[in-house]
Amino acid sequence: MADVARLAGVSPATVSRCLNGSNVSPQIKKNVDRAIAQLGYRPNLIARGLRKQVSRVWACVISDIENQFFTALVRGVEDVARAADYSVVLCNTDEDVQREAEYLRLIDAQQMAGVIISATRTDVDISGLARAGVQVVSVDRKLSQPVDTVLVNSHEGAEVATSHLIAMGCRRIACITGRHDTTTGEERLRGYRESLRQAGMQVDPALERYCDFKEEGAHAAALELLTDPTSRPDGFFVANNQMTLGVLKALASQGLAVPHDVAVAGFDDLPWWSFSHPTVTAVSQPAYDMGRAAGEMLAERIAGHQGPPRERYFEPQLVVRQSSQLGTHPAPPESAWHVGLPAPRTSSPLSI
Amino acid sequence: MADVARLAGVSPATVSRCLNGSNVSPQIKKNVDRAIAQLGYRPNLIARGLRKQVSRVWACVISDIENQFFTALVRGVEDVARAADYSVVLCNTDEDVQREAEYLRLIDAQQMAGVIISATRTDVDISGLARAGVQVVSVDRKLSQPVDTVLVNSHEGAEVATSHLIAMGCRRIACITGRHDTTTGEERLRGYRESLRQAGMQVDPALERYCDFKEEGAHAAALELLTDPTSRPDGFFVANNQMTLGVLKALASQGLAVPHDVAVAGFDDLPWWSFSHPTVTAVSQPAYDMGRAAGEMLAERIAGHQGPPRERYFEPQLVVRQSSQLGTHPAPPESAWHVGLPAPRTSSPLSI
């Protein structure tokens, strides 16, 4: 910057003012701009950050970059951030508490403007962020700390999906859910139980498994549930998309046909669920819109919005496809590759 | 830091030494550590960065966060980075040149230690990075600037896939490729052409389309190619996974059965390709290993490795599945959900 100032024949402070849009005489500004271009000068954001104690960067801390729910959500965040002239960097924790802690430390130490986080667990420590003045918005999962939060009604989604399985004729429904220290894992399990109770069915802990929201764990859990042939489940409600894939693989490996032998419904819709054979019934969440909402809340907080923590709920929507039609052998699609297959919502339940 | 020094009864310089592992008497170090814990002090990385001119952060600039090839690659990078005690932040350019430029500017202005980039185009400007001392490794696509690069042999992959389509009986193969200013887009097209020539077939520019590596563009391009029924292609070679999906959807929307009416083979394998109906033939790239390799090269450069730019090639592998078996109506899978379907590499070609 000193070089620019020298070349333009002004003081460094004036160069700074040009960069930050203060009042500068047009002629001088022109000279400075030329000097900047000539020298290829770029302001050092580190020094600026040190001085101003803020940056124009948001962090988006997500728990699984390979989960398309989160990548869609990120797109929503990015679009809002760009409109507000912020950059977004992504931090992938891979559901790992330690990695998450490291990233949060990086974020507060870098004094980023804000962070949107889907935390690995409810009681993640965000005190460092708060102290550094970093605004926090939680998405997908609630935190024990009071912060703005964007959610889907997990309880309701789980209830609707489980009720659907019951209506399809399932009488012994297993639940593969996420970590018990996440609100999504816990609420989806509670919705499942609630649905069973309302149908007058037994809640059997032997049919419930806590996993880590990943494919491998769910695969193992499903295999475990399937080893006892006398009490084999005839339906699975699974708490996210990655785990649903694990369950489907486990069923196939046991030679069980979906949905003829076992019905499956999962949380999180995926583009691919309508292209598989069978197509997969799932609870859809508006991931992109949730990302946008989180971005907007964050922008408001950074702009100085006061007031108590807010919660924004989005409604889940059950998309009924083939995997839940217990007892049926779905016909192969008419076209070899079927597009967006309209959900057969009118299909009649079958008893076993 | 001054507070810590005061509480520990030492100078700030001594605190700094404790943090950075210089020679400090054990007793003092103990006091300082306690003071740090008591005050919950965290070093300000901005100030440290300003002083040391380097950070322990890598950026991974990818062109499409929703593309599972890139997310798998990122995992490879992350694993290497963690082992070397670096953090990785992701920057999603969405194939947008301007967003890419903004991120690169952020990276050099933040003086990150290094960047791994899959650039939107060959001639992306990385001079700012070089000037700021940020090491660069290119993945997936070559740059015109000389930097370490990790690639698969796109030309060969495209050739093998196209030859396979020819062997399956295709006589009029279209190619949907990426931007002409990317090496992947260009080389996959060249491999396709080469394969046609070797089979003594006509290279027809009317069958070639440049897109942006995204689903929508490929969908439109495929529809365009299908509008003329007299010269309709009987095979598609598609240059990446997102575009392959677009092509498949376009075919379905025209009532064309894959692979009975039209055969399809694409670049980039996806987990889902073995679960769809039909399953999809694809050129597989070792994305995770490529990420690891890129991370290792970057670490070496940061550690001071000199020498000319290196290129590390990985071999693509054609995974033959159903979508390329022209003229057939593949049987629905035995199990409703078929697992990892072994590739029927021995299937016999069919003539049309």
Add this chain to the structure above:
DNA sequence: CTGTTAGCGCGTTCAA
């Protein structure tokens, strides 16, 4: 409107 001065929080000289 512009220049001078000071300090953001740290690491690294130099002396002691």
Add this chain to the structure above:
DNA sequence: TTGAACGCGCTAACAG
């Protein structure tokens, strides 16, 4: 081994 002083590059305060 430790402390004092300096400066990384920038911007906010104050003078002019």
